Amino acid sequence: MTDGGTSCGSAGKLADDICCADLTQQYVDTMSNKQPAWAPEDLDRFRAVQQLAYRCAEAVAATLEPGVTEKQAAQRMRHWLMENGADDWFHVPFAWFGDRTTFHRFRTPLQFFPTDRRLEEGMPFILDCAPVADGYTADIGYAGSLGGNAVQAQILDDLQEYRALILAEVRERKPLNAIYRSVDALIAKHGYDNRHRVYPGRVLAHQVTRLKVRGPRAIVAGFGVRSLQTLGRELVAERIVGRSPLWADGKSSGHAPTPGLWAVEPHLGLRQVGAKFEELLVVTEDDAYWLDDDLPHVRAWTAKAPAATTPEHPTADRADAVSDAVTEEESAA
Amino acid sequence: MKELQSYVTAPDGVRLAVFEWGERSAATTVVLVHGYPDTHAVWRPIAEQLAERHHVVAYDVRGAGHSDAPRAVRCYTLATLEADLGAVLRQVSPDRPVHLVGHDWGSIQSWESVTGTALADRIASFTSISGPCLDHVGQWFRSRLRRPNPRALGQLAWQGVHSWYIGYFHLPLLPPLLWRTAMVRAWPALLHAVEGVPHGSGAPTFPTDAVRGLALYRANMIPRLARPRRRPTDIPVQVVLPQKDLYVTPAMAGQAPQPFVGRLWRRPLRAGHWAPLTHETVLAGWIDEFVAHIEGAPAAPDLDRAQVRPDAADRGETAEYAGRLVVVTGAGSGIGRATALAFADAGASVVAADLNPESAARTAQLASLLGAPRTGWYAVDVSDPAAMEEFAKAVRAEHGAPDVVVNNAGIGLGGAFLDTATSDWDAVLGVNLMGVVHGCRLFGAMMKERGQGGHIVNIASAAAYLPSRTLSAYATSKAAVLMLTECLRAELADQGIGVSAVCPGFVNTAIAKATRYVGVSAGEQEQLRGKADRLYRLRNLPPERVADAVLRAVRENRPVVPVAAEARIGRALSRLSPGTLRFVARRDLTPR
Structure with missing residues (x-):
């Protein structure tokens, strides 16, 4: 935690030499298109895309039958999203079946891509998609199984604690790598295996923003080119102020939570069974809240313990806002 | 312990030597069927332990020991062997179903009765040691060939390696000749060296049993394995799986019955093929435990663990430590x-x-x-x-x-x-x-x-x-x-x-x-x-x-x-x- 918390970390030495925080901030502002705080209208749009992505996952999950392959499932998500308003990708949809839900023996990033693995009765699966609509990005993960899987059901149940823990510690403004370790401690207590460390950069979460770059909507290595451009800019811009848009357990995450939107994806495994959720966390200068509580996994927890859960953040007319926004998306498409 | 001998006549006139231990009035009768090339003597150590609580019966299968030995191969089909068992059961336990135990060929032939209809209501339970149902084995082979994967093919090949002797027993002249000559002394020595079978546990009729018993293989192996029937059963079956069996691999013996047996217990045993002679106390304990449970006693913890749960059916393949x-x-x-x-x-x-x-x-x-x-x-x-x-x-x-x-x-x-x-x-x-x-x-x-x-x-x-x-x-x-x-x-x-x-x-x-x-x-x-x-x-x-x-x-x-x-x-x-x-x-x- 040697370079934690302040705007000028060890990587910011160059900036220190040039002059001072003001200049750096100017530079960052021109590099990054992230806003210090998102306007409510923007958040509504993000929420709508996230809803769209989760609806896609639920719709495709309902169609999965024994024998379907990962490639087919990913293809179905792709079609569904393109038909329902997505116009670009942060990354192309992924689908993992069976022990691939724990990234068993993954050595190269290529192994994340869908394979011809077939779904069987009782097998767990994870659908992960990240559509972009009009520059607004979502990145979601949806875990389920064909006909029920007791191990996965338990993990999904326990994920509730992770959602609460992450939010609580972000609100305390603990350094991100310390929160990562708290999550690891909870994983150890539960007896699971941390599987998000298999993601590139070992990330528990990554920042999401609105794409403003122009250019072709091509896909390279599974990621949208415009998303990669944006992410690249973020990496540089954040590095200069000693922060990282990727949330891992290393020194580069040794800073308080950066205001903005974070796609948080705790991914847990037990033996051959994995489960995750992924959704957007809104971090402001002095607070944080989950962008949306009306998501499949949260609804499942609420249904189990109706009295125990209260909304994390008051959003009065969210349902209306969402449906409006979605309509807007669809008409825009 | 006193060993009572009598004779039973099979429907085709063959006389079978029957041996009994313990009280005839005991609540339960256990019938032990020996394999090849053995006689009822292979059961003696177990029978003496079981006789403290049960009426115990063993008989010399046709062709072995003191029973008659018809010459024709067709007199040794599974159907005739089943009829023999029926005759024995009518004499030793006319009123109550018995608890059947088979080893090697004794187990193979008992499966015929357990999965058939003629004696089904005469059998309360079956403990199978190192002898699978040939029909189940045929189905097992087929299912593996139908859905081949490296593991399944490996198991097939491994069982194939262990079954070399079946082909050898079908050869003319050579097997009987060897039994009569070199094997007279080599066989007991081999059993002692490889399996740890104690000296002097062989039957006095030994080389003759081995030669006559070849008919068991010649009459049954090819027809049953080539055209396996579907033979389900409701009789509870305890399968003992000797882990170091040189002839029947535990993978096959454990998996083959699974689709056909509704109530199945699998008990791995760290022993070789002749477990009745080397692990008599363990086997007597397991038989006793199983009989008691089937008669209504609560299952001992390790028996309970050994039961194959219906929901675990599809995991049978991978469950390397099932029952442990x-x-x-x-x-x-x-x-x-x-x-x-x-x-x-x-x-x-x-x-x-x-x-x-x-x-x-x-x-x-x-x-x-x-x-x-x-x-x-x-x-x-x-x-x-x-x-x-x-x-x-x-x-x-x-x-x-x-x-x-x-x-x-x-x-x-x-x-x-x-x-x-x-x-x-x-x-x-x-x-x-x-x-x-x-x-x-x-x-x-x-x-x-x-x-x-x-x-x-x-x-x-x-x-x-x-x-x-x-x-x-x-x-x-x-x-x-x-x-x-x-x-x-x-x-x-x-x-x-x-x-x-x-x-x-x-x-x-x-x-x-x-x-x-x-x-x-x-x-x-x-x-x-x-x-x-x-x-x-x-x-x-x-x-x-x-x-x-x-x-x-x-x-x-x-x-x-x-x-x-x-x-x-x-x-x-x-x-x-x-x-x-x-x-x-x-x-x-x-x-x-």
């Missing part, structure tokens, strides 16, 4: 928990012990989610002899004797020897060494008493052979565990109990954050723990790797298993160049 009981200490976290869960995933029943009751309970909960049929957890301090005694007693009462014990609980201690107080030594040796000693002592005695072998795995450490100036107490305790393991392995080998030491390198577990450093301030303590934890994270060696090594150690009965590169390289250096290790040992490698 595994006890793990320190099972609440790290290596212990990963090991317990790996065994649960492999079908074993798991007992998790830990100082912390909550984490032990959690491990047991996860184990049952993974499909472990019976799980339990105990809060126990392994360094407390009285508590360990209580723990072992409780395990025996609630679960029976374990098949595998993993002595894993351990604590870390770092710092200079001269800063290490006597109390520090007591703590480290108490848990790391005496905990293992208590585990080995109590559960080893249980395994020995039960007589079915077993396996003890002690978790040592690469520190057991890597000296270090900052780990004197910890490394000493682990070196002692390693030597204890080697000595115990030598002592228990004759009992069929394997003992292994697993020596992991830097595994990322809670021990890094719990290790105590002597001779430093409280602040420095925290800093050292944090640094060590960071290094362990960077090393990124998950406890699951050690768990896999534990399962491998049990499967292959390995003496010492180093886990991870640093442990393997260290072990090689400790033999090739101990001077290098001594040089390194003088460096203070504590992360500061």
